[in-house]
Amino acid sequence: MPNEPLNLAVIIGSVREGRFGPVVANWFAEQAEQHGRFTVDVIDLADTPLPLALPPVPPALDPAMPRPAEMENLTRRLRAADAFVVVTPDYNRSFPASLKAAIDWHYTEWQAKPVGFVGYSGSSGGLLAIEQLRQVFGELHAHTIRDYVSFPRYYELFAPDATLKDPEGPNASARVMLSQLDWWASILHTARRERPFGAA
Secondary structure, three states: OOOOOEEEEEEEOOOOOOOOHHHHHHHHHHHHHHHOOEEEEEEEHHHOOOOOOOOOOOOOOOOOOOOOHHHHHHHHHHHHOOEEEEEEEOEOOEOOHHHHHHHHOOOHHHOOOEEEEEEEEOOOOOHHHHHHHHHHHHHOOOEEOOOOEEEEOHHHHEOOOOOEOOOHHHHHHHHHHHHHHHHHHHHHHHHHHHOOOOOO
16 A cells, blocks of 8 residues: 555536536545645646547557647646546536546546545535446446535535535545545555556
């Protein structure tokens, strides 16, 4: 089990104008830093063009099909991560197209790494998006964490200064999920180093 800090990528899944995702992501990043086991990298998908038109074969499987040059920084940061936390709303009972594009443009970057979720929306708290994302990441050989953080009616839970009005419950949920991420990320970090995923 590695003693050095684990690299945790916190991904802001929404790129919609006026989105609330950065508020939620910044709150969670603070919780992760306080946990003490993670180096936190907040990745905002709004910073990277994410074309919906994909090549016929994933670029990770065929070097002759490179990703757009603008995606190089995103790819590097995903590859460096030992674990991910996806911050997502519900859009029409699912997750944002920007998030699906980011996932589909990559492949090996997700493999044998744990993924946690922080959801927010008007009523479900992002749970509809989270349940679908579990299926997507399972297809990519990632391990999704059972526990999650959810903010139903998020607009009533955060104060104008972007702090939680009642932080006790969400902070406790974040600690549980971060402890699970720590365990899985530590084990899988060692496993990837000693036996790369897919090796015979």
